[in-house]
Amino acid sequence: MFKGKTALVTGSTSGIGLGIARHFASQGAHIVLNGFGDAAEIEALRADIASTHGVQVRYQGADMSKQAEIEAMMATVLAEFGCIDMLVNNAGIQHVAPVDEFPVDKWNAILAINLSATFHTVRLALPAMKARGWGRIVNIASAHALVASKYKSAYVAAKHGVAGFTKTVALEVAEAGITMNAICPGYVLTPLVEKQIPDTAKARGITNEQVISDVLLAAQPTKKFVTVEQVAGFAAFLCSDAAASITGAILPVDGGWTAQ
Numbered sequence: 027m028f029k030g031k032t033a034l035v036t037g038s039t040s041g042i043g044l045g046i047a048r049h050f051a052s053q054g055a056h057i058v059l060n061g062f063g064d065a066a067e068i069e070a071l072r073a074d075i076a077s078t079h080g081v082q083v084r085y086q087g088a089d090m091s092k093q094a095e096i097e098a099m100m101a102t103v104l105a106e107f108g109c110i111d112m113l114v115n116n117a118g119i120q121h122v123a124p125v126d127e128f129p130v131d132k133w134n135a136i137l138a139i140n141l142s143a144t145f146h147t148v149r150l151a152l153p154a155m156k157a158r159g160w161g162r163i164v165n166i167a168s169a170h171a172l173v174a175s176k177y178k179s180a181y182v183a184a185k186h187g188v189a190g191f192t193k194t195v196a197l198e199v200a201e202a203g204i205t206m207n208a209i210c211p212g213y214v215l216t217p218l219v220e221k222q223i224p225d226t227a228k229a230r231g232i233t234n235e236q237v238i239s240d241v242l243l244a245a246q247p248t249k250k251f252v253t254v255e256q257v258a259g260f261a262a263f264l265c266s267d268a269a270a271s272i273t274g275a276i277l278p279v280d281g282g283w284t285a286q
């Protein structure tokens with residue numbers, strides 16, 4: 027489906043981003059990986075995806091909280107591939123604390139990585155997409171782009187911001203063959219969620235097991251975690267020609283969470 031196209035997936039050394047990178051590679055896309063992690067493990071991932079699917083896979087370690095590093099990454103990728111045909115803004119972090127105790131550095135980091143990084147990659151990717159008359163931008167937002175939960179003020183603010191940004195840019199590029207949408211997953215059991223379980227337990231005064239059953243899965247009528255593969259499959263659909271008329275949409279993949 028994506029033969030000859032290039033996809034940059036931010037935050038793709040783990041979790042949802044890695045699942046998207048693997049799935050897009052399986053459809054023939056060349057992949058640019060980004061994210062943190064052990065250098066040898068990332069190189070093993072890069073080589074594995076390239077050899078399994080016969081595509082080119084590059085790694086760019088830009089810190090998505092730093093504008094200059096994002097700009098350098100985008101310049102390198104655009105110089106090599108000419109265009110980032112499919113841009114998936116996925117890098118994200120979370121911190122759970124009451125707002126009057128929320129660490130200011132965490133607020134700034136969450137806004138930078140979860141929201142401002144998307145502005146930077148989009149503004150830098152668009153000129154080449156416009157020149158080719160084709161482009162797909164998928165932002166991995168969250169159910170928290172649509173509804174709030176206690177103790178996640180920065181994350182909810184950033185993800186609601188992603189939703190607004192998605193709608194705005196979609197309108198601006200609607201006649202240029204470019205779509206931009208936001209996927210809003212419910213809970214997916216990745217390291218990001220595993221890490222917040224103890225903090226949520228502390229903030230709410232309950233056990234880790236109660237966080238899973240009474241907070242996380244309680245939100246989802248299916249009583250099941252969303253899977254990485256389900257999010258990746260939907261992201262690929264949004265990048266297909268069949269999805270050419272879907273743009274500016276804020277799309278839940280949340281087991282019915284936001285239907286309530």
Ligand code: NAD
Binds near residue numbers: 040042043
């Ligand atoms: P994860 O922690 O497994 O992966 C996050 C990725 O982002 C990693 O590759 C990490 O290295 C990278 N990253 C973090 N900070 C970075 C930075 N400063 N620069 C570059 N890369 C950075 O998390 P995940 O659950 O796969 O989350 C991916 C996205 O999905 C996030 O935007 C998250 O908000 C969103 N999301 C996750 C869930 C969930 O339940 N897991 C639900 C809704 C939305």
